[in-house]
Amino acid sequence: MKGIVVKSLRGCFSVDGADGKRYDCAPRGKMRGGGIFCGDNVEFNERELVVERVAERKNQFARPPMSNITRALIVTAVTPVPDMLLIDKMLVKCYARKIEPVLCMDKNDLPGAAEYFDKLKTEYAACCDKILSVSAKTGNGIPELCRALGGRNEIICVAGQSAMGKSSILNAVLPLLSLKTGGISEKSGRGRHTTRHTEMFSLPDGGYIADTAGFSLLSEQDIEAEQLKYYYPEFVPLQSKCKYYGCNHLTEPDCAVMAELSRSVSSGRYQRYKDFYAELNDYQKKKYR
Ligand code: GDP
Ligand code: ZN
Numbered sequence: 001m002k003g004i005v006v007k008s009l010r011g012c013f014s015v016d017g018a019d020g021k022r023y024d025c026a027p028r029g030k031m032r033g034g035g036i037f038c039g040d041n042v043e044f045n046e047r048e049l050v051v052e053r054v055a056e057r058k059n060q061f062a063r064p065p066m067s068n069i070t071r072a073l074i075v076t077a078v079t080p081v082p083d084m085l086l087i088d089k090m091l092v093k094c095y096a097r098k099i100e101p102v103l104c105m106d107k108n109d110l111p112g113a114a115e116y117f118d119k120l121k122t123e124y125a126a127c128c129d130k131i132l133s134v135s136a137k138t139g140n141g142i143p144e145l146c147r148a149l150g151g152r153n154e155i156i157c158v159a160g161q162s163a164m165g166k167s168s169i170l171n172a173v174l175p176l177l178s179l180k181t182g183g184i185s186e187k188s189g190r191g192r193h194t195t196r197h198t199e200m201f202s203l204p205d206g207g208y209i210a211d212t213a214g215f216s217l218l219s220e221q222d223i224e225a226e227q228l229k230y231y232y233p234e235f236v237p238l239q240s241k242c243k244y245y246g247c248n249h250l251t252e253p254d255c256a257v258m259a260e261l262s263r264s265v266s267s268g269r270y271q272r273y274k275d276f277y278a279e280l281n282d283y284q285k286k287k288y289r
Helices: 084-096 113-124 142-149 166-181 225-231 236-241 267-288
Strands: 002-009 012-017 022-027 041-045 050-054 071-077 100-106 130-133 155-159 198-202 208-210
Touching (some): 071 084, 071 113, 084 113, 113 267, 142 166, 155 166, 166 208, 225 267
Parallel strands (some): 022 050, 100 130, 155 208
Antiparallel strands (some): 002 041, 002 198
16 A cells, blocks of 8 residues: 655654555565655555555655655744844755745744844745744734645645744644644654654645654755855846856856845845855865865
8 A cells, every 4th residue: 555654763654544544564674774754655565564665755854854845844033043044044955855935933922023024024035935923822823824834735844943933833733733634643752852753743634744843954965055046046037147157146247146136135145145155165175175
């Protein structure tokens, strides 16, 4: 039978089968040792309870092991001090892996949140369609967030700096979603950073949201500096107007991206792009020396 891996814990994999039932399976012989990820579409034997085959992945992440992610909920907040370069990096990862980002500011009950939210909109409206303001504490904006997360067969991960509110948002969102679905099947294993397993919870429209509060989306430095410009969606339409073919928008003359600064390209984001480019360049030099 075909199914999707929704939970992995110490070599045991829970699979939601095509028949709507959940099966706890072991991997078939040679697949032991890290070959199966949460999110994997698999072929399994429902009598022997073994996973036979993993289908080709759309994308994959190593820590925690997750595959076929379609959407990322990037959580930020006015406190602790937000690192906007980190948000840029997570967005780059999303675009490089064809993942739709949802940028969510938590803690909108705190002073300074409104200003920070304005800044987020200024910096990211050109590259991210969904930017939301919520409070996991008061519940403000949570129904809107649930709507933004909905959709058919999505696999959603939650990412962001620690203490921004990822766990709190999951805790606020899951009961609302489960009211619609009539209960999340397994709640027992869910704890705050205490368990080492990866688990995904069913969404009403057939998708899943992964309990990946420690997810950074950044475990691999696999983007080349020269490629970076392609993962800034607001730069892409300008590229053909730059004087130099393959312009990296750094110091080249007649650069259309630089000409758009403070218009369709935010200056803050552009400055951080240059920092990120330099960082990747250094990394490559060290790697290939
Ligand atoms: P995580 O590390 O990103 O999962 O963050 P947590 O969900 O553990 O939250 C970090 C801290 O922020 C905790 O002390 C929460 O109580 C607090 N927090 C989370 N959401 C809100 C919120 O909407 N408003 C306020 N004032 N505090 C919040
Ligand atoms: Zn340019």
